[in-house]
C-alpha cells in the first residue's frame with residue numbers, strides 16, 4: 001500500500017508538540033507493516049535536506065521512508081512555525097494552501113500514486129479537500145482514498161471569508177455543507193467533510209468531540225461523520241524515549257537498575273537549584289502553557305503544592321501564564337521554572353522526577369504520561385480524553401493517580417494521595433517497577449492505521465458521493 005503522509009511538523013526536523021512526535025514515528029512504523037510511505041512537510045528554517053532540488057528537498061526519515069520538504073522561502077523561512085509572539089502569522093492560509101498544492105505537483109513529478117492520502121490537522125486538511133475537488137480526475141490520484149487525523153480539535157484553521165479566492169476552488173464551496181463556519185473559512189471542517197475517514201488520537205477523545213462540551217463548534221459535523229470516525233491511541237517511540245539508552249539524562253537506568261533513577265534525581269535537584277533530598281517529593285511538568293493543559297487550576301494549586309513538595313516546570317505559551325508563574329517562582333524556592341522549549345531539559349524532567357503532572361482540561365491523547373511510565377515517573381492526571389484511555393488510578397490497580405473534578409483543590413488532593421504512597425517506600429518502588437514495563441509502542445498503533453486505510457479502500461464511490469451530498 002502506498003501512502004502519502006502530510007504534516008506541518010515532523011520530529012526531529014520541527015516540533016511544537018505531539019503532532020511532531022507522531023509524524024516522526026508513525027510513518028516508520030507503517031513501513032514496518034509493509035507500506036510504502038512518503039512524508040511531506042514544509043522546508044522550515046534550519047532544515048538541511050540531504051538532497052535539494054529547485055522547489056523541494058528530500059531526506060530519509062526512517063528505513064524505507066522518504067521525507068519531502070516543500071520549499072517556499074518567503075513562507076517557511078521564519079522563526080516560528082505558525083505563530084510569533086505578536087500572534088498567528090496573517091498569511092497562514094496562503095502558506096498552508098501553498099504547501100498542499102505544491103505537494104500534489106511534487107507527487108506528479110515523482111510519479112507517486114498513493115492509495116491513501118493521510119492528512120493531519122488543519123494545516124494539511126486542504127490535501128483531502130483538493131483531492132476531491134481539484135485532482136479527482138487526475139489518473140495518478142484516481143483510486144486514492146483519504147484519511148484525516150485530528151490531533152487537537154481546538155485548532156481549526158479559521159480565516160476571514162475574503163481569503164476564500166486564494167484557495168483556488170469554486171466559491172460555491174463556501175457553504176455550510178463544505179468550508180463555511182459562521183461566515184468564516186474553516187479548513188479543519190472542510191477536511192472532516194471531504195475525507196473518507198477521520199480519526200482522532202484516542203478512543204475517548206473521539207467520543208468526547210461529538211458532544212457540545214468538547215466539540216469546539218464542530219460536534220454536529222463530527223456526529224454526522226460518526227460512521228467514518230474513530231479513535232486510534234497514539235504511541236511513543238522507544239528509540240527516543242528510553243532511559244536505558246537516553247544520552248540526554250545524567251545516568252541511564254532500566255527495570256534492573258531502577259536505583260539509578262535516584263542518581264538522576266539528586267543531580268537534577270542540584271542543577272535546578274533545589275534542595276538535594278531524595279525524600280522530598282519532586283513533581284515535573286512539561287507542557288504548552290495553554291488553558292487546555294490545565295494551567296489555570298495548576299497555578300491556583302501551586303502555593304499549596306510548593307508548601308510541601310518541589311516542582312519543576314518546563315513550558316512556553318500564553319504570556320498570561322508566563323507572568324503568573326514568574327511571580328510564583330519569586331515567592332517559592334521549591335519551584336524551578338523554565339519558560340522555554342528545551343528537549344534536553346524535558347528528558348531530564350521525565351527521568352528525574354517522582355511524579356509527572358497533567359491536569360489537562362481536555363487532552364486528545366497526551367504523550368507525556370506514556371513517556372513518564374517508561375521513565376518510572378508516576379503520572380498524575382485529570383480524567384479526560386486520552387488520559388482516560390492510558391491512566392488507571394493506583395487504587396483501581398493502575399499505574400497513576402487520577403482526579404475527576406476539574407478544580408485546583410482536587411488537584412492538590414490527588415497529589416497528596418500520590419505523596420502518601422511515595423512515603424511508603426516499598427509500595428512506591430513496586431509501582432515504579434510496574435509502570436516502567438507498560439508498553440505503548442507504535443507497532444499496534446500502526447496496525448490500526450493500516451486497518452482504517454484498508455477500510456477506506458473498501459468504500460465505494462457511490463458511498464463517498466452520498467457522504468458528500
Ligand code: ADP
Nearest residue numbers: 017018287288314315340341342346366367368
Ligand atoms: P501537545 O498537546 O502539546 O501536542 P502532547 O502531550 O501530545 O501535547 O505532546 C507534547 C510533546 O511536546 C511531548 O513530547 C513533550 O515532552 C513535548 N514538549 C512540550 N512542551 C515542551 C517544552 N517546553 N520543551 C520540550 N518539550 C516539550
